[in-house]
Amino acid sequence: MNKSLLKFALIAVTSARLLAADKFYRDDPLQKEPQPRDAAGVKPRKLNDYYDLLENSFMNRGERHGAAGTIRARDLNTLDEPMDGAWYMHRHYWNPMTDEQLRRGPGGTNPPSEAGPWAVVSAKSEGITPGFVMRDSKGERYYVKFDPMTNPEMATGAEMIVDRLLYALGYHVPDYYLIHFTADKLALGTDVKFRDSEGHERRMTQRDLDKLLARIPKTPDGRYRGIVSLQVEGTPVGPFKYFGTRGDDPNDVVRHEHRRELRGLFVFASWLNHDDSRSINSLDTLVPGNGASYVRHHLMDFGATLGSASTMPKTAQVGSEYYLDLKSAPRQIATFGLNVPYWAHARYPHDPAVGGFESATFRPDSWKPDYPNPAFQNRLPDDEFWAAKQVMAFTDEQIRGIVKVAQYSDRDAERYIADTLIARRDKIGKQYLTKVLPLDRFALADGKLVFHDLAEEHGLAVTGPLHVRWSSFDNGMGQKSPISAAQDFRVPEDSASSYLAADIWRGDDKGKTVTVYLRATNGRNEIVGVERTW
């Protein structure tokens, strides 16, 4: 009997050891995605705008949190951060950018050359917003867009600001520039293809160009103002979706609805009123690198952000309800509209350059894009915290500096946009930072675990002091053994284990904790893991 027990105990120990994967691998934490596999086989694909609306509104796409529990973001390293790579790059929050870098955004060094004419090489008159493609004297191709007649500077200004902010927030975005020109700067190229209002493609004439320019507002000095973007690096292969993975991309192994940077994009989109944050405004490109190609994922087309709906000012319901908001409809029908939604009380300045943008009725958690987005809907408090801490990292002065890139002719418009972004930023901080224990940027200094308490840094209410409980940590079994002698943030020195865990909470609230994992290598501790509960 005793022999049998001994055998089974031995088996249990060895089997558990075998079956349990280490929590931390020796190369954790990864700061960058591993070198991608060659994805040269990826084929271009299109996405139908209406299908995307229907699919996301009615087909409940993507894997959702279920009865079995929530699904945390899955594209993270052990520090609870996405890795630098095809989707995302750590920028301003981690490595504060200078004012100049913030204003410059993703490029800033390649505006259209002022030397010589700009050759129009293709154009369209479809849609309400005119636009064309031009080539400057250096041979660079630029996509050109304009403001609606009724709202000079609105769409182009919004696009410039949001491009800079999303770049600083870590996304891959195009390189945009504002241009001002007179009609004689443009030269119609030979055999330029043109798609007319009926969708027919034909050769473009000077008259077509004149008609197109007739739909663009002029500045008081008689010039046209437009926004140009360079083609993003790589070969376009179509947009990405906010759920599932791209079937022909071997590197795309995490479902998009579980990607932290796409879940967190909800917070950024709400801040910037980017209701148009949908697949159609994304672009994957096949980028060469190290002898192979990989797919890089971009956000683009920010003309419908802040107070701009591209061709007109935003109305109050934009950013507040889905196109097909079937949840709120019954209440509106039953109450004959007497139940006035909070967003209907919004007040906007009568400034054409601003459009429909304000902060008073902004509720960060209630904000909505044009239609449901699986990644946005899957967001969890840790995703929101990840985004909110980045939003809060922009100082008032930095926001005001970035808004200047819009080159508003009216200083009041510039001031209003900046003030509104600041006010919305603060609401985001208040909403999300306290959903979790907002400690971040952990480091070791002088034998102590140090960190930033974002609640205190941003003036949010805190309840009680921070507490810490140290444990030695079995990396294979995932078990903690408390070290009772350690009571403060000084790292215990006499641990028998190569891993330590520090559980931190505030006051009596043990529901919101942060656990920081340390690994001792050659006598030196390093932080290898961060986990949050809420």
Add this chain to the structure above:
Amino acid sequence: MNEPMKVQGRSSWTREFTLRLLLPISLACSLLTPFLCRAQDTRTGEIEQQRDEKAAHVQYDAPKKLEKDLFFIEDNKILERVTAGYHGWNLQFGGLVQGSGFALGPEYHLHTESPGSELRVGAQLSTKLYQKYYVGWTLPKLAHDHLSVDFNAVHRNYSQIDYFGPGPRSLKSDRTDYRLEDTAVDLALGAKPVRHLELGGSAGFLAVNVGPGQSDEFPSSEQVFPPTITPGIDKQTNFLRVGPYAQVDYLDNPQGPASGGLYTFEYTWYRDQKLNLHDFQRMDAEIQQYFGFFNKTRVLALRAKTTLTDADTGQTVPFYMQPMIGGSEDLRGFLPFRFYDNNSLVLNAEYRWHVVSILNMALFADGGKVFSRRGQLNFSHLQGDGGIGFRFNVQGRPFLRVDIAGSHEGFQVWLKFNDIFVRHPVGSASAQPIS
């Protein structure tokens, strides 16, 4: 007897499995870990393994059938061709008089930028065989948007327009119908001296013919109503018409106004060119006012309009030129063209509210009357109705209107592709009862 044997057998098999297989493997793995038994021991390796597995099964994300269908519509420019047309040609849906049934027809549209002219030539046929043929040429923005010219020629053949007899006391049970066939040619000149104001005048020719109605359900009008009660039912005439107009327009959005106002005044002289029986004047006045609140998600829309006619001494206004009310555009709880007389007054009030982006709803009340003498222009003896409406929008513009209205004469359900307060072009062409 069998139970112990079964237990014994299982125990024996378990022991053998444990000793001979599981224990050695477990011990070996434990010793060799992490070199042999774990698939990966680095995060990089783990991710690369996931990529390897994906690479072994890559597949192109083919669009689903619905998406393919939508691509077909997009690639073949079907929507553009339906809405903008094909080489100028497009299909025109609806737009005929109420009660005509579903109407459809081709239209040729030529737009030129300079001087900004619009030419429209078209024909329409409805399910009740109503016909309309028209040519319209407009120069709306001459002299830097200060002058406009509008030419219209139309021939209509409506086979069964309802008629219930003259006056406010006509009976629903007296329903009859007649054929209205007319041809009109009109030219209007407008000037916009200041923003929001347009002044102008128009002149035109109108030839009218009335015939037996084609309904199988109701008698033809001339069988029930003699010329002494219904002037003009026996003989019709041609008119020259001329008159001035004025319009103030400060609506925020002509396609779906939520604030502002539209005030229209027209005065038209009709001169009988054939019978010398029907010389008269007609005055049309209409006020539309919109009050939007809560960011225009709620709108109070009000309209008052009156048409007054005045026949010269010894002359009459023929019944087919009398003001008429009832139906989808004014008194929605009543049948189309329910009331005819020399004068009319219509009052409408709507409270509209936003439900979702594609749907607005409305509670409405209509009041109106016809009357024989202009002195009866007051708010007494109004016919009333009320109801609820559903307004479907596409890209912020009203697309489909479903109004359900009730009155003492019953319920009516209207399905229309226009706004309730239809914005008619000004000028003599619009100063016509059935437009």
